[in-house]
Amino acid sequence: MQCTAGLSLVTAGGLGALVSTVGVGPWALVLLSALVAAAGSVASTVFDWHPSGPLFLLFAFGTVSAVPATTADVPVALAVSAASAALAVVIGNVGAVARRTPWTAAPPLRRVPGYVDPLRYLLVTVLAGGAATAAGIGHPWWAMVAAVAPLSVSGRDHQAVRAAHRIVGTVLGLLTAAPLLLLGLDPVSLVLVVVVLQVVTELVVGRNYGIAMLFITPMALLMGQLGSSQDAVGLLLDRGVETLLGVVVALAVIVVEHGRASSATHPRERA
Incomplete structure (x- = not known):
């Protein structure tokens, strides 16, 4: 594996x-x-x-x-x-x-x-990435990742919980990321901070995805700074908006899919 x-x-x-x-x-x-x-x-x-x-x-x-x-x-x-x-x-x-x-x-x-899972991932990625691109947001892959995250677990209820964890954890994680981004750390310090965040993430992600997002969010933003330094405020705003956009797309697909499954399973009751 x-x-x-x-x-x-x-x-x-x-x-x-x-x-x-x-x-x-x-x-x-x-x-x-x-x-x-x-x-x-x-x-x-x-x-x-x-x-x-x-x-x-x-x-x-x-x-x-x-x-x-x-x-x-x-x-x-x-x-x-x-x-x-x-x-x-x-x-x-x-x-x-x-x-x-x-x-x-x-x-x-x-x-x-x-073929269902690949098509589902294909659909949410196109919808989330397309919406972010059309809106002119600078990091459309964040919306795609946020849309894919809730689908990584099975069951409508678990997917809804994962979506909620993604949103709430990201918002709180942005508060953690803000001071780290504004410090303007040099590359070596950035790497060391990312290492610490990665270790903590692995310790908690299996227990609570929402808490893990407190560390995943600043880690992802800091890793982006290693490639090319960008405006901190713009990064924070893009991350928050695109996470919300991606999760909304995922939830919409989940609701529609569940509704169609219920219609197919209980046609007489719904009639």
Whole structure:
């Protein structure tokens, strides 16, 4: 699972760098991001990723594709991300090697993917990214990621809770991010702060997604500053508005889908 997830992330980042060198327009980026989300959904199902869904692939592709790049940057992006993924896999298995835990072969195909989930991710990504692009907001991939996040869990109620956590956690996370952005940290300090935020995120995300957003939000914003420094106030505003936009799109799709499912299941009662 770690290897397939790592390979997929490297691929998504490499594609983002390649797309950046071509210089496609914002609408083409929305469509490409939707295809990445759909493909990531299939990969997540096939290889049984935990956490599930294409959120991280979409974030990797969207973030990298938004940074201006040249052809020479593509192999650099692939090398850096591949080395990072390999390091993560090694660290993730040090304990098993130290304990001499026997390796158990797993079948490469865990589950057969259907077409509903990829189409659902494709739809919310196009709607959220399209709305953000049409509104002229500077970071449309944030709206796409926010739309994808609630769909990463199963069940209407769980999805609604995840959507609420995304909104409330992001708003509170912006309050955490504001002083860090306004400090104007140098690159080394930024990296150290991101490391701390990442560690805390991993400690709490499995227990409460909303609380994890308090740390995910500033971490995402600071990581963006590493690529190219941007106005702090504009970043905070874009993050809040696009998160709300993406979550509203996700909730609308969830409600419509649930309504159609109820109509198909209980036609006589509804009549």
